[in-house]
């Protein structure tokens with residue numbers, strides 16, 4: 001049955017009464033996230049990405065505007081509780097998420113709140129530990145983990161709750177290259193089995209793996225693009241201080257020098273073959 | 280101040296069932312004014328090494344010498360804590376004051392800088408990290424992740440340390456912020472001869488900035504050399520769980536198809552563009 005989330009003219013601010021509306025954290029955002037999509041959200045520091053994420057999982061209540069799940073408006077605390085169950089969020093700083101005295105208890109905690117049976121819990125815990133590469137760390141105290149290990153634990157805790165939608169708020173920022181690739185791989189696998197994946201990131205190479213990219217700037221949506229038009233529009237990202245894939249930067253630099261390469265490239269592959277013929 | 284680390288080891292929670300040897304016999308020499316990168320898998324001991332270099336942890340065995348200061352497992356009060364500026368992996372852990380201004384001013388005011396001097400240093404520091412002036416009166420805890428990181432950085436820069444240690448400083452920064460920070464590191468290195476120790480998972484940063492790179496593996500030093508040496512050994516790179524810089528990958532991609540390869544010692548886009556230009560002109564003249 002799944003979870004489609006719709007935001008309709010949503011505004012949000014931490015101090016709505018004291019701030020001019022143009023300074024609000026989220027400004028007049030209307031978006032739909034359908035079950036099974038793989039979306040990345042990019043935007044400069046303070047552009048409202050984490051605030052938007054907290055609205056999507058019911059942690060924050062819109063200051064103005066409306067939010068719908070499968071067409072039904074979310075109004076009561078009961079609705080929001082239901083929303084948190086459906087939408088799992090991995091926080092930017094894993095310390096905000098880690099609650100229990102051991103890795104094992106930490107993963108169990110979220111499931112206990114959902115009423116998962118003991119047997120089922122055992123199975124899920126082993127499964128998610130393996131998925132994030134923390135098998136053998138069951139008894140460790142979370143605050144004795146390294147930075148990247150904490151990030152993996154935070155991901156495991158959410159996976160165990162088996163939500164319909166998973167929001168990763170910069171969850172790869174402190175992982176080593178192998179770890180980052182395995183989490184990106186995990187996102188693709190989750191997407192393959194129909195889970196909605198929403199990935200907030202500053203890295204163009206990561207953002208460009210998604211099927212759809214949303215660009216936020218000062219709380220508003222600047223771009224909302226499907227995959228096939230991403231490459232052609234990527235040069236625009238520069239104006240909001242965002243990362244542009246290196247191959248596109250090279251393409252632009254060479255065009256400026258008068259190289260006869262086509263004005264719109266759609267992939268690195270295409271650029272490479274064009275350059276190759278010129279050399 | 281040269282840094283000399285000799286056979287350094289560290290054990291967490293010694294004598295408990297949770298005892299963990301996080302660092303074993305690491306030796307390392309960082310001449311004054313160099314940029315030293317430290318890389319390696321999650322849990323390989325990078326932050327532990329930094330904790331020791333900054334004087335927050337005491338060695339279990341081995342020694343650290345920074346300039347005239349010497350620290351071993353027996354040292355009671357670690358003398359160089361005030362000389363070394365550290366930006367931690369999670370900057371929130373480093374913020375504490377009621378306002379951003381007070382947070383950044385804390386370091387210099389402890390160093391006995393005059394009121395006017397403090398004001399100047401705060402202004403200078405927020406410029407260096409690209410933080411909006413309107414945030415100075417805000418609570419550091421009511422900021423976005425990247426803004427907090429910039430505040431933590433500014434607080435350390437305001438102390439004008441001669442050794443600057445940064446634990447994954449660009450994690451969570453947007454492109455403009457990372458770019459600004461990397462140029463800042465470059466200029467502190469060139470203009471002020473600050474010694475920089477940079478822990479990072481971004482090979483692009485290593486390629487671009489580092490004079491030398493240390494690869495940590497399971498608490499041990501697994502490689503020590505220049506970035507060019509590291510990135511030319513693909514086999515070992517894979518073994519260490521590392522990857523090539525983006526630009527090297529792109530060059531390799533191009534090299535698949537062309538006869539005389541583009542050198543993989545090129546680590547900056549400008550250099551690559553200049554090289555391709557030169558080559559094109561040569562072909563045209565043939």
Ligand SMILES: Nc1ncnc2c1ncn2[C@@H]1O[C@H](COP(=O)(O)OP(=O)(O)OP(=O)(O)O)[C@@H](O)[C@H]1O
Pocket residue numbers: 014024025043044045046047048049050051052092420421422423424425426451453
């Ligand atoms: N707890 C808070 N209290 C008050 N204001 C906040 C709080 N958290 C964020 N803000 C403000 O809201 C705006 C949006 O912040 P948000 O955290 O959503 O940005 P972001 O896009 O996630 O940034 P980053 O890339 O740095 O994580 C910023 O101006 C920020 O200063």
Ligand SMILES: Nc1ncnc2c1ncn2[C@@H]1O[C@H](COP(=O)(O)OP(=O)(O)OP(=O)(O)O)[C@@H](O)[C@H]1O
Pocket residue numbers: 143144145146147148149174176291292299300301319320321322323324325326327328368
């Ligand atoms: N306070 C602590 N108590 C016990 N063990 C710890 C503590 N801090 C770290 N460790 C362990 O020591 C080892 C090295 O951790 P360290 O934080 O130095 O890794 P790291 O290389 O910085 O990793 P990352 O890239 O994930 O930040 C890890 O196995 C970690 O679990």
Ligand SMILES: [Mg+2]
Pocket residue numbers: 049050051092169423424425
């Ligand atoms: Mg954020």
Ligand SMILES: [Mg+2]
Pocket residue numbers: 146147148325326327368446
């Ligand atoms: Mg670390």
